[in-house]
Amino acid sequence: xxxxxxxxxxxxxxxxxxxxxxxxxxxxxxxxxxxxxxxxxxxxxxxxxxxxxxxxxxxxxxxxxxxxxxxxxxxxxxxxxxxxxxxxxxxxxxxxxxxxxxxxxxxxxxxxxxxxxxxxxxxxxxxxxxxxxxxxxxxxxxxxxxxxxxxxxxxxxxxxxxxxxxxxxxxxxxxxxxxxxxxxxxxxxxxxxxxxxxxxxxxxxxxxxxxxxxxxxxxxxxxxxxxxxxxxxxxxxxxxxxxxxxxxxxxxxxxxxxxxxxxxxxxxxxxxxxxxxxxxxxxxxxxxxxxxxxxxxxxxxxxxxxxxxxxxxxxxxxxxxxxxxxxxxxxxxxxxxxxxxxxxxxxxxxxxxxxxxxxxxxxxxxxxxxxxxxxxxxxxxxxxxxxxxxxxxxxxxxxxxxxxxxxxxxxxxxxxxxxxxxxxxxxxxxxxxxxxxxxxxxxxxxxxxxxxxxxxxxxxxxxxxxxxxxxxxxxxxxxxxxxxxxx
Amino acid sequence: xxxxxxxxxxxxxxxxxxxxxxxxxxxxxxxxxxxxxxxxxxxxxxxxxxxxxxxxxxxxxxxxxxxxxxxxxxxxxxxxxxxxxxxxxxxxxxxxxxxxxxxxxxxxxxxxxxxxxxxxxxxxxxxxxxxxxxxxxxxxxxxxxxxxxxxxxxxxxxxxxxxxxxxxxxxxxxxxxxxxxxxxxxxxxxxxxxxxxxxxxxxxxxxxxxxxxxxxxxxxxxxxxxxxxxxxxxxxxxxxxxxxxxxxxxxxxxxxxxxxxxxxxxxxxxxxxxxxxxxxxxxxxxxxxxxxxxxxxxxxxxxxxxxxxxxxxxxxxxxxxxxxxxxxxxxxxxxxxxxxxxxxxxxxxxxxxxxxxxxxxxxxxxxxxxxxxxxxxxxxxxxxxxxxxxxxxxxxxxxxxxxxxxxxxxxxxxxxxxxxxxxxxxxxxxxxxxxxxxxxxxxxxxxxxxxxxxxxxxxxxxxxxxxxxxxxxxxxxxxxxxxxxxxxxxxxxxxxxxxxxxxxxxxxxxxx
Numbered sequence: 001x002x003x004x005x006x007x008x009x010x011x012x013x014x015x016x017x018x019x020x021x022x023x024x025x026x027x028x029x030x031x032x033x034x035x036x037x038x039x040x041x042x043x044x045x046x047x048x049x050x051x052x053x054x055x056x057x058x059x060x061x062x063x064x065x066x067x068x069x070x071x072x073x074x075x076x077x078x079x080x081x082x083x084x085x086x087x088x089x090x091x092x093x094x095x096x097x098x099x100x101x102x103x104x105x106x107x108x109x110x111x112x113x114x115x116x117x118x119x120x121x122x123x124x125x126x127x128x129x130x131x132x133x134x135x136x137x138x139x140x141x142x143x144x145x146x147x148x149x150x151x152x153x154x155x156x157x158x159x160x161x162x163x164x165x166x167x168x169x170x171x172x173x174x175x176x177x178x179x180x181x182x183x184x185x186x187x188x189x190x191x192x193x194x195x196x197x198x199x200x201x202x203x204x205x206x207x208x209x210x211x212x213x214x215x216x217x218x219x220x221x222x223x224x225x226x227x228x229x230x231x232x233x234x235x236x237x238x239x240x241x242x243x244x245x246x247x248x249x250x251x252x253x254x255x256x257x258x259x260x261x262x263x264x265x266x267x268x269x270x271x272x273x274x275x276x277x278x279x280x281x282x283x284x285x286x287x288x289x290x291x292x293x294x295x296x297x298x299x300x301x302x303x304x305x306x307x308x309x310x311x312x313x314x315x316x317x318x319x320x321x322x323x324x325x326x327x328x329x330x331x332x333x334x335x336x337x338x339x340x341x342x343x344x345x346x347x348x349x350x351x352x353x354x355x356x357x358x359x360x361x362x363x364x365x366x367x368x369x370x371x372x373x374x375x376x377x378x379x380x381x382x383x384x385x386x387x388x389x390x391x392x393x394x395x396x397x398x399x400x401x402x403x404x405x406x407x408x409x410x411x412x413x414x415x416x417x418x419x420x421x422x423x424x425x426x427x428x429x430x431x432x433x434x435x436x437x438x439x440x441x442x443x444x445x446x447x448x449x450x451x452x453x454x455x456x457x458x459x460x461x462x463x464x465x466x467x468x469x470x471x472x473x474x475x476x477x478x479x480x481x482x483x484x485x486x487x
Numbered sequence: 488x489x490x491x492x493x494x495x496x497x498x499x500x501x502x503x504x505x506x507x508x509x510x511x512x513x514x515x516x517x518x519x520x521x522x523x524x525x526x527x528x529x530x531x532x533x534x535x536x537x538x539x540x541x542x543x544x545x546x547x548x549x550x551x552x553x554x555x556x557x558x559x560x561x562x563x564x565x566x567x568x569x570x571x572x573x574x575x576x577x578x579x580x581x582x583x584x585x586x587x588x589x590x591x592x593x594x595x596x597x598x599x600x601x602x603x604x605x606x607x608x609x610x611x612x613x614x615x616x617x618x619x620x621x622x623x624x625x626x627x628x629x630x631x632x633x634x635x636x637x638x639x640x641x642x643x644x645x646x647x648x649x650x651x652x653x654x655x656x657x658x659x660x661x662x663x664x665x666x667x668x669x670x671x672x673x674x675x676x677x678x679x680x681x682x683x684x685x686x687x688x689x690x691x692x693x694x695x696x697x698x699x700x701x702x703x704x705x706x707x708x709x710x711x712x713x714x715x716x717x718x719x720x721x722x723x724x725x726x727x728x729x730x731x732x733x734x735x736x737x738x739x740x741x742x743x744x745x746x747x748x749x750x751x752x753x754x755x756x757x758x759x760x761x762x763x764x765x766x767x768x769x770x771x772x773x774x775x776x777x778x779x780x781x782x783x784x785x786x787x788x789x790x791x792x793x794x795x796x797x798x799x800x801x802x803x804x805x806x807x808x809x810x811x812x813x814x815x816x817x818x819x820x821x822x823x824x825x826x827x828x829x830x831x832x833x834x835x836x837x838x839x840x841x842x843x844x845x846x847x848x849x850x851x852x853x854x855x856x857x858x859x860x861x862x863x864x865x866x867x868x869x870x871x872x873x874x875x876x877x878x879x880x881x882x883x884x885x886x887x888x889x890x891x892x893x894x895x896x897x898x899x900x901x902x903x904x905x906x907x908x909x910x911x912x913x914x915x916x917x918x919x920x921x922x923x924x925x926x927x928x929x930x931x932x933x934x935x936x937x938x939x940x941x942x943x944x945x946x947x948x949x950x951x952x953x954x955x956x957x958x959x960x961x962x963x964x965x966x967x968x969x970x971x972x973x974x975x976x977x978x979x980x981x982x983x984x985x986x987x988x989x990x991x992x993x994x995x996x997x998x999x
Contacts, residue, residue: 367594387624388620389624397660405668409665416661417658420657424650427649430630434631434634434635435641467553469555470553470554470555473556
């Protein structure tokens, strides 16, 4: 594998990095006036990368041709599938930002640049073939994310969110790094391939410790219980476009990363980590569902909802089969559509003067004052609850199908029974919007970009989404096969 | 009709109507809804007329593998045909009954039409997962119907309905996933002939039972029903009682019995015990109700218990009887809810004591109400008699005790229905406002007349309804034969009264 071929494989990352650097210079000279132009440029770069990656995903790229830099980096279909979701979610985060920040004149030119750098980090994460690539990608994403969380400088909640995220994120990175060092110490290598070879005939105590610590660090990043405590606070405090970003793109990246570590590096020892994953999955489902019930802020509610969803995603990982990974990817894709849609709807909750509204009580009677918004949000809520015929059901369906096929029937039964608890708070939102008397505080107008994003996600979660299942399933199967081919 | 995808069309028409209603004004929405349901009624009649009795078991089949892992497969046998006809028959009546709805008419009609699509989908689905999607999706419109247009306690009722039924059906989903994994197909007719290992059957049966028992509803998971009924608007109650409850019975006859015959026979005592309790307990509860709708709701639970014992009697009489009880109950309880709706629209109370002596000022209404009361009791000549008689005759062959206890339900049924009728229609006109209510309008005639005709038709000449189902029920009986309970129940009968057990079923068989 020569250098040129390697550079070709990281072309999307190169494009994003260079665009980010150039736009950073533009931002430095042109100032905040240029922020919208920079956002557009960022979107274009993301779109270009999207189409570049889409090719490899459709072709189901796998095997040695996709390994760049001597195993450090993998541009296979699995990474590609995750990248498509990441780029789409990042693009959405760029689209919704100007209206939110612009109202108070806080739209800084750094915002799109930071999103781009975070995206580069996430791209590296999902393509990592080595613990060090993994760590670099993770930190690159995290550092941008800390700044983004605190982006509203004169809002104390935003600063608090940034600080909390930073302190706890640093702790998690420390745990992860400790786990990685143990793994390195006991296996003598940082490459996933090497680790797999080293643990092929059983784990020794030290590697097991390393594995547990690595998983703990990753659990923090995907906000799986018991490492979820930061999520509601950060989601609530961060500016809403940033929250939408946190709930979608980095989550995809972290889940894909965790999957790659689990399958590629420790795939032969699935029994060792499966119990950890099963515990985290069930705990996330239950805690996410119970925690959400008492919330009065919609962003906090969606934070718990994302914890809940991670639980279902982890059930797919617990299968440790190609079918399970494919189900996980399908779930992630639907989850991204639902999350972006929900947060766009939250962004559209504005008072007459444009002030954002986040209280769940303010949604009261929305179906009579803003029927279109209310119906879209209701569809998203039923979809998140996993009620057919909405598309959210399909995500849960494939995950549980994979679990049953992997003989984890008990896990599937407990998980799906616990999902009923979660259904309660989703239908509570519908109840507030449809059954209660109108509060009529949400009156602000929204621009076409918001409506377009909301409409796209509403169409995806509508029963029409089922027409995508065959195609989505094929892509996800190809991506999962690519991952298992390497493993 | 060859080649025309009539079932897909029946799903499409209300879907399009629902979308149109959502974006149109009040008046237009009513017209669109009525038109869509009438078109579907016409299609349903076409379906019945073109159904080839004695032809292939599955007719009007369509198959399009457009999804991952499952396909758009539709098709009906006689059982599904009759339930579809029941649904499309009740729908225009429900739309007519919704004249008193005055808020958010467009959304209301859209929810009802969407509901119709899903009901037809449940009965027509030939793919296991497609069935589940239709089965479960009904939660959304019903949740909205109860919650938006219901009475005072609507929100509690809506939550209860939603969460109860959801918990029931998610376990069924896991069972379905396992079954498909084991049998390697999602095709319902194939699965109906697949022999699952007996040990697994028990678990699968219990998972399906969790879902169908809630939908049915069986005692003790019936408590959502009275709440949902009382709070739902009239048309909502009609659909709930008329068609949605039948999904549980349909589930048993389509899935539990043919797919898990051994487990059905092992666990038959669960059904019998719960049904016997239901018949007696809910009938007694119905006796003491002050709210008309609650009374009819409890009577529904009792009637559904007769359905379940009939289904699990493992013989042709029981199965045929259960199907007829389901159809009859769909008509009769629907009609009774409409009767309640008629006077509720006038006085806005469901309190029984607020009425009295309506036979004086509303004689035509009293006549209809009398007919449906009698049909609910099971008077010969009405549809109720045919079904209940056959069911009880069927169950008597299995266990005379179950038959005995369930028959007391008929007597108690007569008690609470006649008591209800006496308090509402007879006696003196103690409330001036109730005495001043006008008799039926032409719209109400249009609603009650067709149901009354159907009830009498089914009572006098049930053959029309039994004929399409006969072959399917015989096929089911043949499938069940290997697991039919020869054992305990029959043995005890033989020991205690050998002469009677031999003579009685024969006598019953001669009787109809």
